[in-house]
Amino acid sequence: MGSRRIRALQLALWRRLLEAPAAPPLARRWLSARPARAPRMEYPDAIRTLNTLQTNASYLEQVKRERGDPQAQLEAMKGFLERSGLKVEDLDQLNIIHVTGTKGKGSVCAFTERILRNFGLKTGFYSSPHLVQVRERIRINGQPISKELFSKYFWQVYNQLEETKDSEQAAMPAYFRFLTIMAFHVFLQEKVDLAVVEVGIGGAYDCTNIIRKPVVCGVSSLGIDHTSILGDTIEKIAWQKGGIFKPGVPAFTVPQPERPLEVLKEQAQRNSCSLYLCPDLDAFEKEDRPLQLGLAGDHQRSNASLALQLARMWLERKGYLDIGELRDPWPNPELPAKRPPPLAPVFRPGEPMVQGLQATEWLGRNQILHHGPVTWYIDGAHTTSSINACVRWFHQSALNEEKPRDGSELRVLLFNVTGDRDTAALLKLLLPCKFDYAVFCPNFTEVSTAGNADQQNFNVTLENVLTRCLQNQSYWNRLMEAKGGQDPWLSPAAEVEGMGGWLKPAPLHSSLLFMPPSTRPLNSNSLVFPCISHALQWITQGRDPHFQAPASRGLHPHPVATSGAVLLQEAATIRVLVTGSLHLVGGVLKLLDPSLSQ
Known part of the structure; x- marks a missing residue:
């Protein structure tokens, strides 16, 4: 599909979401100026203020084009550190x-x-x-610092940097720089033995x-x-x-x-x-x-x-x-x-x-969650080497799981990718897993991000990320067409050493979400959703006892294939691989384990 057509389809979807009866003002939320600093000094206010230190997408592109001396960037970091009250020594x-x-x-x-x-x-x-909350980045004895400690140190550092502004030092450090400086303050004040x-x-x-x-x-x-x-x-x-x-x-x-x-x-x-x-x-x-x-x-x-x-x-x-x-x-x-x-x-x-x-525990890396008939394989792999390792892990882990007696097992890929990575190359590496469905969505947990400040990202727009998802879907469809014609899993080329013996179900004829019939590749089973929550709702079909699907809030139902939904409802086992982005993994874990947000 041409890029213009993808963009037109994406914009149609965007307008559709905006026109839903109870839809939040997405255009203002994702494309407007960043929020102002809140007057209070509690944890939610700290997160909202921290988010103002993110740069918008257009500014990031300008920085890439006009990137100056990297050594000067380190010197600037030292300046921010000193303004916060610390010296490099x-x-x-x-x-x-x-x-x-x-x-x-x-x-x-x-x-x-x-x-x-x-x-x-x-x-x-x-x-x-x-993955879920920003305070995970700064840990003491293996545990994310508490909301109280995060708020305490955030405002100490933020206010000190605000107070040291002058005509020559008017800038505030960007998001990652600020958190790095804050981490040094936390470790020194909390008197850790090592960092x-x-x-x-x-x-x-x-x-x-x-x-x-x-x-x-x-x-x-x-x-x-x-x-x-x-x-x-x-x-x-x-x-x-x-x-x-x-x-x-x-x-x-x-x-x-x-x-x-x-x-x-x-x-x-x-x-x-x-x-x-x-x-x-x-x-x-x-x-x-x-x-x-x-x-x-x-x-x-x-x-x-x-x-x-x-x-x-x-x-x-x-x-x-x-x-x-x-x-x-x-x-x-x-x-x-x-x-x-x-x-x-x-x-x-x-x-x-x-x-x-x-x-050792490290969430979102080679993690398996058994939720009734749905088994989640979660790994934030996002490079060719790590995707290869993920495929080996998924294959071995799935082989070790008990097989359903009636053989009705479905495999679903939930995928997204960010940055300048070669999506087509990553998706090609995932073909040997023989997924029945490939599902693509942005890294937003909900269409509305109200109350989810920890995962807000002002570096992207809804338009950008949905266009990327549709492009990913297009890459997958082309790979599927090239791989096996009408039944890719029966093609000898689809067999990979050590990957034989998998159940080869009959082809599933499902429609493509947000794609007109004339553009649908033969026998493709790929779908795009506007957020992680909607993707999980379709994948689980109400069968994951740990996932509570949110109310639709007036949003129009998705034109998902009835045959696919029925098969997911009836399968004895559903195996879902979530990969391609740590941010996607974080959003999935947030929805599957609400305790991570507490």
Whole structure:
């Protein structure tokens, strides 16, 4: 379908929603100026005021076109920090573990934090993005800070920055910069023993990189992501990631492709930093006692290995372990060209480490929820490498589940993607999962976001995100047509090694939501909804005991195929994979588990 036709259809949908009897004023909500600061100083007011620090979509595009010296951006971050009442050297007290990477860095941080908490240490943990509530980004001892603490520190920092404005320093830090500064204040005031800090994007020019003296640094698996900011090759991305290395600070990474590993080594040598490769997790296991991980998926093993090295090195350098017992001779970091970094020492993990790996939790990553006949497979994968890992995890997990006796099993993909990612490439990787339906929706939980300030996003408009969903649907339809003609699951080309034996249902002839009949690809089962809630309502058909579908509030019913709804109502098992965006995952978890919003 042409882009003009997609846009016309999307605009028709938009007008339809706006004209519904009880529909909220979406045009004002998503396209108007941002809200003014509320006079009160409670948690909801703090979130609404924080949202005013988001930049609008047009300004973001201008920044991309006119991006100046990245080093100047770091200097600006230091200026904001000082205006808030801190100096860069104050951050040295936080005993920071600084972690970057393309995929898995959040899991590495979660493993590392949980291990060190098992040693009786008071931990701080700063990560992004949040799934349900923004206070998830700043954690003490593994728990998001309370609404009271968030409000207290938010207003302290915000008011200080407001009061230090002058003719030369009139700006306020943007959303992520502000939260980073606030996290440093929280950790210092709450007197944590250490802080695990996850890089936002990249490394070299990320605002977290004002940290001068971390205790240890880590780099998880590298891949292609955020190309408009970090560069369009994996070597350029590796250079950005290696930008967090600091003189005299040991750094660890997992096995990487040859060229990006060379770049990391060059960055380490340039910064007088010792870089080491993590051994496979197998090296830390006893034959009679394999290590159990709290996070599912084989790809988590390299994340766990990196976390073990980061935790051990932190404990060594801060004097919490017997150095004489654990220390191995570290090789000279000045390695000849073309030689990979040396392997880090293998050691025997103690009980706090073993239990820490097993007890690690990290919502939205390889998470399975059993809700009656509906099983949710939730993973925020959004790069080619992480989608590949997600497909392997989903396939293995689904195979291990008990099969319905009558064989009536349906598989549904719920997908969205944000940023400058190659949607068609990601969707192509999901084809081997053999979904009966593909459902696309924006990351908004409801058509109206009233009362949901934690998940408001002023960087996009409803028009933008619905157009993207229709484009994603079009990509999927083309892939399905190319894959198998009238019955894609019976095509030999659809078989992938290790993926055989799946139930191959008869083709389901459902109509396309918001697409006229003349444009419908043969035998396509894809649908677009304006929000996550409407998508879940159709997928579950009232059969998920944990999901309470909201009242329609006068919105027109969706022209969804009756045959599809009937099949979902009658299937013994419905398996739903939610992936493509952590923001989508957060919205789904918010609706499936209301306790996360409390």
